[in-house]
Amino acid sequence: MNTTTTTPVPLDLWRNPHGRLMLRLAGGTEPVAVTPVRAFPIAAPLEGLSLVGPDGHELAWVPRLDALPAAARALIEEEFAAREFVPTITRIRSVSSFSTPSTWEVDTDRGAAQLVLKGEEDIRRLAGRTKLLIAASDGLQFHVPDVTALDRASRKLLERFL
Structure with a gap:
């Protein structure tokens, strides 16, 4: 549990x-459209946030998302969502083959899905050995936060590709 206190970062954010x-920068400058970008979207989603202008340049840096006032944080979280x-x-309900490419039938937090795994290299380990990011052939990314939390049959299917 994080016991450090954070001072809210003042940002003048709203939707047009x-x-x-x-975003209106300090000093009352002309407002500019911004896009929030996480520095570490999977490994540390609350740490390091850049607000990028239309030209791709960083206009503001926020060390921690949870350091923002509630209203600004809600707007940024809506953008990310x-x-x-x-x-x-x-x-993992089934895989079509233990060689690649293979079609996987999976259950996700968003419902049932099907993905095509082009190769074993499309499964990346994150933050140790239990967290995975799986890139499907269509470009969609799937996340496994903890392999050990999957049921035994799912782990056994997954182990064939790791």
């Missing part, structure tokens, strides 16, 4: 009438 996230779609695999 078109739904774009807007709309842009970051990484379903979490909760069960």
